[in-house]
Each structure stands twice: as C-alpha cells, then as structure tokens.
Amino acid sequence: MRLPIISALIAAIAVPTFAESWDDTLSAARGQTVFWNAWGGDERTNDFIAWASDELDARYGVTIHHVKLSDTAEAVTRVIAEKAAGKTEGGSVDLIWINGDNFLSMKEQGLLYGPFVQDLPNAKYLDLSEGSAATVDFTIPTEGYESPWRLARFVLTHDSARVQEPPRSVTALLDWASEHPGRFTHPAVSNFMGATFLKQALIELAPDPALLQSEPTDETFSGVTEPLWTWYDALRPHLWRQGKTFPENESVLQQMLNDGEVDFAMAFDPAAAAAAVERGLLPFSVRSYAPEGGSIGNVSFVAIPFNAAHKEGAMVVANFLLDPATQARAQDITILGSYSVLDPAALGAQEKAAFDALPSSPALPTNEELGRTLNEPHPGWMTRIAEEWAKRYTE
Missing domain, CATH: 3.40.190.10 (Periplasmic binding protein-like II)
Structure with a gap:
C-alpha cells in the first residue's frame, strides 16, 4: 500500500517547479548578449533600450546589442535566409520588435521559437484571456509566440x-x-x-x-x-x-x-x-x-526566432520588459512615455502607486480622452x- 505513495512522492520531486525552471533560464542566460533587432528611428526608444541593457547586465549578466532597423522586414528576411541556408542554430537574430504582417509571415513559416510567454514570471501581470490585447496581433492570435512590451x-x-x-x-x-x-x-x-x-x-x-x-x-x-x-x-x-x-x-x-x-x-x-x-x-x-x-x-510585441543563438537571454529581456517597475519607467513622459501593457487589476498597491506618481502634461491625453x-x-x-x-x- 505504501508503494504508490512513495512513487507519487518521487514523481513530485522529479518534476521541476516553475521557479526552478526559471532559475535554469537565468543561469543559462548569464553572460549572453541578446541581439535585439528593433526599430532605431526614435531617440527615446534607443535610450530606453540602452538603459535596459545596463539594468539587465547588473542584475542578470545579460546585455542587449540593439540592432537598429529602419524596417522590421530586414530582420525577418535575415531569419528566412538563415533557414534556407540550413542554419537552424546559432542564428544572428535573438529578439525582434515585431507586429502585424511580419509576425504573421514568421508564424506561418515556422520561424518562431515558443510558445514561451507562459514561462515568463512577469506574465502574471498580463491579461492573457482569449481575445485580449496581449494575445492578439493585428487580428492574429499570438498563441504565446510574442510577448507584449508597449501599448500604442x-x-x-x-x-x-x-x-x-x-x-x-x-x-x-x-x-x-x-x-x-x-x-x-x-x-x-x-x-x-x-x-x-x-x-x-x-x-x-x-x-x-x-x-x-x-x-x-x-x-x-x-x-x-x-x-x-x-x-x-x-x-x-x-x-x-x-x-x-x-x-x-x-x-x-x-x-x-x-x-x-x-x-x-x-x-x-x-x-x-x-x-x-x-x-x-x-x-x-x-x-x-x-x-x-x-x-x-495595438500592442507592440517581441518575438524570438526559432534559431536564436541566445534564447534564454532573449526570454530574460522579454520578462524584464514586463516588470511593473520597467513598465512604469517606460510610461514616464520624461523618459519614453509609452503606455503600459500590464493589466491594472493584476497590480498590487505599491506597483499601482509607481504609475500614479508619474508626471503628466497638458499635451498628454488621458485614457478617458483617448x-x-x-x-x-x-x-x-x-x-x-x-x-x-x-x-x-x-x-
């Protein structure tokens, strides 16, 4: 009678917890440089990505190399070319700021890694219910292959x-x-x-x-x-x-x-x-x-190509972008002024206070005015x- 109980205990011990799994990701990511292909046409965004790189390096030993794009299709084309050449590992693109037809193209061609969003600890701050803004990209279900980072x-x-x-x-x-x-x-x-x-x-x-x-x-x-x-x-x-x-x-x-x-x-x-x-x-x-x-x-997303050389580092970046403190900093009009993708109902009192304390401006429309x-x-x-x-x- 004791054997099933012992077997169940062994099985429970053998299955890694969510925290243990994320710790493994953090361990593997340490020392990685994430090649984030993102639009480079806005100085505020460029400065924010540079700040994120410094923060990630200090906390997790992960840095960002911002590959500045004038068109997201440049990165998509690079991944397509690598797949055609048989390069299924060690790809040159680790993370892409992506939306719409570029996401649809990569999804249809099997060029994305994942689903990974549910593995991010800070995903708990998102509304991931079916049809929510965080789960749909230009009418296309993201199915966990994209992680949101800013609202437009x-x-x-x-x-x-x-x-x-x-x-x-x-x-x-x-x-x-x-x-x-x-x-x-x-x-x-x-x-x-x-x-x-x-x-x-x-x-x-x-x-x-x-x-x-x-x-x-x-x-x-x-x-x-x-x-x-x-x-x-x-x-x-x-x-x-x-x-x-x-x-x-x-x-x-x-x-x-x-x-x-x-x-x-x-x-x-x-x-x-x-x-x-x-x-x-x-x-x-x-x-x-x-x-x-x-x-x-719509929501701006980041996605990880199927052959990314630094998938763990890319996940750490995606998770950092969802941190309430990061989102509050991004929404500060003196820094970036990008509206948060987080679900206000999922935030605690201290996290909400950080957003309530942000500076305002006559040029800034309220949510009601929008x-x-x-x-x-x-x-x-x-x-x-x-x-x-x-x-x-x-x-």
Whole structure:
C-alpha cells in the first residue's frame, strides 16, 4: 500500500517547479548578449533600450546589442535566409520588435521559437484571456509566440495656438483642410505612420468595418476601400505641396509642426508630443487627441526566432520588459512615455502607486480622452492599401 505513495512522492520531486525552471533560464542566460533587432528611428526608444541593457547586465549578466532597423522586414528576411541556408542554430537574430504582417509571415513559416510567454514570471501581470490585447496581433492570435512590451494608440497632434478647435473625424478633417490648404499632410504611405493614417480613415469610412477583421479578397477590398479613395481624392489637393510629396516619417512631420510649416502631426504613441515638449522639440501649446469615434490601437510585441543563438537571454529581456517597475519607467513622459501593457487589476498597491506618481502634461491625453480603441485590420489590408495608394498617386 505504501508503494504508490512513495512513487507519487518521487514523481513530485522529479518534476521541476516553475521557479526552478526559471532559475535554469537565468543561469543559462548569464553572460549572453541578446541581439535585439528593433526599430532605431526614435531617440527615446534607443535610450530606453540602452538603459535596459545596463539594468539587465547588473542584475542578470545579460546585455542587449540593439540592432537598429529602419524596417522590421530586414530582420525577418535575415531569419528566412538563415533557414534556407540550413542554419537552424546559432542564428544572428535573438529578439525582434515585431507586429502585424511580419509576425504573421514568421508564424506561418515556422520561424518562431515558443510558445514561451507562459514561462515568463512577469506574465502574471498580463491579461492573457482569449481575445485580449496581449494575445492578439493585428487580428492574429499570438498563441504565446510574442510577448507584449508597449501599448500604442493613433493620435493627431495640433498646435492649439494656431488651431483652437481641431477636426475630430476624417470627414471633418477634409473640411478643415479645404479651408486651410497646405496646412496638413501625412508621412509617406510607404512608412508605417502614413499607412496607419490611411487605415484610421478606412475604419471611419468603411461601410462595414467588420470586414476589416478578415483577410481582404479582391471583392471586399474594392468595395470597402471605395469610400476611402473618394475621400482621399478630395483631400489630396489641399495637402501640403498639393499632396505631390510627403515627409519621410513622423519625426520629420513633427519637426514641420514645430517649424510652423504645418498645423498637425501624428503619432502611434499618445505620449509622443508630451515627451517632445519635455525635450524642447515642440512648443508648450501642442495637444494630442484621438478622433471622436476612437482610434486604432495595438500592442507592440517581441518575438524570438526559432534559431536564436541566445534564447534564454532573449526570454530574460522579454520578462524584464514586463516588470511593473520597467513598465512604469517606460510610461514616464520624461523618459519614453509609452503606455503600459500590464493589466491594472493584476497590480498590487505599491506597483499601482509607481504609475500614479508619474508626471503628466497638458499635451498628454488621458485614457478617458483617448476613448475607444479600434481594432487593427487584418495585416493584408495594410499591405494592399499601401500598394493601391502607390499605384494611384505615385505611378
């Protein structure tokens, strides 16, 4: 009668606990340099990643080598090439800041390591219920192959000294632009921010926005985007330089706003303008806001390629990014100003206090002012919109 009890005890001892498993990860990660391929076009983000590297080195003996990308597809292409060459271990990419169609491409081609998110101790601070923002990337279920690290929302920024009542919808924007020719523009649609502006307009104008949650067919794309192109045809002549040329990215557009060349900028970070004011890059009179019907929002993720040379170190980085103290620092507008991905209901009193103590700014919209978060369309819409826009307006 005692044998089953003894066997059960042995089995219980033989199974490693979660803590023991994470200790093994930390041990293996010590001394590793994680090659994090991440967009390098924002100085605040670059500084934050450098700070994270210093902190990780001091705590865990893990450092980050920031491979600065202008386009995430650069890293994806590298992993694809390594797989084609038979390089299944020791890959050059350990971690990727990734979203949308790039994630979908890697997932479909079996280029991701995992699932790993459930193995991160700080995942307890996330809402990982089915369909939550932390588990869906541009309508694609992440299934534990991506770990969230920052929250984004589309906002428009205006100089309130010049524009007291900004347009609160894309229809109102058309009216405003026609009355103020040359005072509004958007980044080139080949740039993520320019494409996001068109997606925001598409959601507001689409006859049936629910169709945007599925991959577009020729039929649905034609029908759903028809109002978008009609609206844009009317808007384009009133844009800066008659819509014949566009700023390269949101940073250039922000500088144009600061110089008084245009009256609006845009960002996928509600705190971007407040942070720019803090750094003296925009006047105190700027304000950011979301359209009255809500704005596109999503979570930025990190993923680990299947052949990463330093998987353990990459997991340590991903876990560190979810630490409430790290998230609070990231949300500080004097540092990064990136909204937290953590579930407030999962935070303790001390952790909540760190967020409550963060500095504010007149340029920073409140969560209430941001209003409803609109779901990102399926990645196929962004690809086809950019292609169609180029065909219609640049060829």
